[in-house]
Amino acid sequence: MMNKFETFMSKYLTPIANKMDQNRYLSAIKKAMVAMTPILLIGSFCLIPEAIPNMIGPNNPISQWITTNLDIIYIPYNVGMALLSLYVTAVIAYHLGKHYKLDIPGVLCMAIIAFLMMGVDYGEDGGIKSTYLGPKGLFAAMFASIIAVELFRWCKKKNFTIKMPESVPDFVSRSFEMIPISVIIIGFFLIIRVVCVNVLNTLPPLVFTNLFAPLVGSMDNPFAVTFLQILRCLLFFCGIHPSVLSPITSPISTQFLAENIEMVKAGGEAIHFFAPGPESAFGNFTGTGVTFGLVFWCLLSKAKAMKQVGRISLIPALFGINEPILFGAPVVLNPIFAIPYVICGGIIGSIPYWMMYFGWLKCSTFTPPYVGVFLEGYLTNFDYMSLVANGIQLVLSILIWYPFFKIYENRELLAEKEKEEKQDIFSAEDQALLDDLHLDF
Incomplete structure (x- = not known):
């Protein structure tokens, strides 16, 4: 019974898995999430010490040391998981830009700017709040990175760039090429933010949340x-x-x-x-x-x-x-x-x-x-x-x-x-025979 079930699942789920892997958007998102594993792992471990004083009591050297140093323990979490959406934006843009064979530094800059324009919130003192730069901003991060890359690709396809003479250094030429692209992408996401804040009275990330x-x-x-x-x-x-x-x-x-x-x-x-x-x-x-x-x-x-x-x-x-x-x-x-x-x-x-x-x-x-x-x-x-x-x-x-x-x-x-077979194409005897022939290609 179990074998039949496994055969049935493999027959119908494997093709779906392959199709999903081939989808450029899902593939970029999946790779971005896998790339976040070290950040998530370190951030998760940073949360564990807080539970220890509750389990062994607060009046002992271990608990007191943890309580005293919680601010330091949380630093990897605060710069890791608390900014998760920012990192996801960059990685999605990287893989999608790589798929389209676009200028990676330019793609990364535009995607990050696009996300920040959607997700940045300000406190009463004018400082930047990280509320939607973490996990709560993932909807906006995925949207911003994908749309920014697609706009970047569209601009390149339509030649909305500034062409410089060949005598101009490459890095200078690329900077000038980015000017029209930057104006279009930043203008697009600025309009989104203005509409959300002034018409919908909310930040863009909350629009996705409110849908549910x-x-x-x-x-x-x-x-x-x-x-x-x-x-x-x-x-x-x-x-x-x-x-x-x-x-x-x-x-x-x-x-x-x-x-x-x-x-x-x-x-x-x-x-x-x-x-x-x-x-x-x-x-x-x-x-x-x-x-x-x-x-x-x-x-x-x-x-x-x-x-x-x-x-x-x-x-x-x-x-x-x-x-x-x-x-x-x-x-x-x-x-x-x-x-x-x-x-x-x-x-x-x-x-x-x-x-x-x-x-x-x-x-x-x-x-x-x-x-x-x-x-x-x-x-x-x-x-x-x-x-x-x-x-x-x-x-x-x-x-x-x-x-x-x-x-x-x-x-x-x-x-x-399959990986092992690829590594072991020749047996030890075959490899020794090849070495004895002193073949020089």
């Missing part, structure tokens, strides 16, 4: 929560951080939490299950989409690359961080992993919400600090059933990911074998 507002609606409903979990997984699968939805969902969940606390203080019971604590502890158990099953099987994989990804992803997964496995496996834009991640992952992430809805699990009255899996879930409601809920999620994740993992592992093993 009607889909979210009232979240005090298990069907809506399940849909939201699937939507988050779908966004992450496309390389877009689901935090873009937080401006819509956070006010609702915070209000529900406040009402739960008031109900308990009045001697009643909490009734709202959509709250910040469960979002992290249950909805994002081991990471958005409950990807621990994939981490587990990667650790046991025969493919060297996947085994290494599993090792790197294990500790972050225990703290609810799954960017290493999402971009390392990768899960992002990988059709083979679409079903277990987007659909099954979204459903598994919503199971504890259904348990709250039916009264099998207490609703949240507390948003715990970042203390890792299982303990975080317990602290949201101080109900031991939360451990059962997380246990169910863990087991289902391991079971569901197995057949899809095996399909991808077989592809990886085949690729490794």
Whole structure:
């Protein structure tokens, strides 16, 4: 039965995967997300130390040292993940410009300027705010980089450039060629910003976010929560951080939490299950989409690359961080992993919400600090059933990911074998014979 299932999935998913790899836009986005793996990994590890004082107590040398040096520990995060969209813009523009064989420095400059014109916000003191330069600006980053490169290519195709005599040095000539292109690209994105700010009364990145507002609606409903979990997984699968939805969902969940606390203080019971604590502890158990099953099987994989990804992803997964496995496996834009991640992952992430809805699990009255899996879930409601809920999620994740993992592992093993065969075209005896002939080509 399993072999038939794997054959069926390989027959229909592999062609889709190949077509997606050949699409220039999806390919550029995918390569950009994979290129962000070191930044995401370092940034994720920077968040782990904050949880240690909560686990071992604050009154010890280790916790005190961490608390004292948190500002230093967060520096890689602040210059890495906090500026993620800026880096994604540059990498997408690089790969797309390379595909079109355009001037890479010019393409990078135009794409970055285009994104900054859409995503930069200013504080009351006139300083630049990095709100939309991080994961929340990924929609705008993808849009800006792709449109900027396409405008760049269109200008070159239509010869909207300034031609200099051949006697002029190449670097000077290229600078003059960029002037009309710069005017067109900057003018285009300036118009977008002006329209969004003055007509829509919002920054461009929020326009993308607001498109999802009607889909979210009232979240005090298990069907809506399940849909939201699937939507988050779908966004992450496309390389877009689901935090873009937080401006819509956070006010609702915070209000529900406040009402739960008031109900308990009045001697009643909490009734709202959509709250910040469960979002992290249950909805994002081991990471958005409950990807621990994939981490587990990667650790046991025969493919060297996947085994290494599993090792790197294990500790972050225990703290609810799954960017290493999402971009390392990768899960992002990988059709083979679409079903277990987007659909099954979204459903598994919503199971504890259904348990709250039916009264099998207490609703949240507390948003715990970042203390890792299982303990975080317990602290949201101080109900031991939360451990059962997380246990169910863990087991289902391991079971569901197995057949899809095996399909991808077989592809990886085949690729490794082909690579080894290319490296070992000649046997040791053949190579020695060739050496003895002293052939000089």
